[in-house]
Amino acid sequence: MFLLSEDYLQIRKTKKKGFGVFAKKRIKAGTVIGDYLGKVIKTADYDLENDKHGLYLMLLTDEAAVYPDLKKPGIHLFNHSCEPNCWIYAYLGHTLFFALRRIEPGEELTISYLLSPKSENCKHCPHDCKCGSKFCTGTMHLSEDKYQKWQKFQNEGKKKTEKVKFTFGKNLPKLLNYPKIIPKNPIYAMISST
Ligand SMILES: [Zn+2]
Ligand SMILES: [Zn+2]
Numbered sequence: 001m002f003l004l005s006e007d008y009l010q011i012r013k014t015k016k017k018g019f020g021v022f023a024k025k026r027i028k029a030g031t032v033i034g035d036y037l038g039k040v041i042k043t044a045d046y047d048l049e050n051d052k053h054g055l056y057l058m059l060l061t062d063e064a065a066v067y068p069d070l071k072k073p074g075i076h077l078f079n080h081s082c083e084p085n086c087w088i089y090a091y092l093g094h095t096l097f098f099a100l101r102r103i104e105p106g107e108e109l110t111i112s113y114l115l116s117p118k119s120e121n122c123k124h125c126p127h128d129c130k131c132g133s134k135f136c137t138g139t140m141h142l143s144e145d146k147y148q149k150w151q152k153f154q155n156e157g158k159k160k161t162e163k164v165k166f167t168f169g170k171n172l173p174k175l176l177n178y179p180k181i182i183p184k185n186p187i188y189a190m191i192s193s194t
Pocket of ligand 2: 081082132139
């Protein structure tokens with residue numbers, strides 16, 4: 001679900017990556033853009049065949065994940081980039097997307113999918129990256145050192161999420177209130193040092 005109004009965002013086809021989300025107006029650093037809503041499922045029950053249609057599963061904890069309704073436009077349409085301008089923020093058992101820096105009109109909004117380093121498990125790897133960034137590694141899989149770094153950071157957020165009770169098989173309900181801005185937190189410094 002988008003939390004910014006339609007004046008700010010546009011969904012359109014990209015050349016190589018299917019649909020993408022673009023800024024229509026300048027978006028300030030820290031701005032909360034959306035909440036990753038969908039059905040709460042058991043991570044273990046997830047059918048990996050679904051990944052053929054794109055990577056949409058969002059992990060909330062080791063056990064719980066959210067799968068969005070692909071028929072509705074939403075922040076699941078964010079594409080992966082090796083140099084993303086948005087990031088994930090774990091908040092009360094939800095996954096918010098926020099702007100890591102100022103985003104100018106016309107720019108595509110992107111996120112890192114934070115895929116684990118390439119391994120045997122991904123034999124016929126469909127995760128080539130076409131982000132077009134100067135720093136593109138050609139794959140959505142992170143390098144070992146980057147991955148370790150994010151794991152460490154995400155685990156901090158996860159600890160808080162573990163206290164939240166999820167109802168499996170139901171849609172994750174909207175929160176009553178959302179923060180407008182994610183204040184300065186360690187992620188800003190971590191990103192600029194990559
Ligand atoms: Zn892969
Ligand atoms: Zn890339």
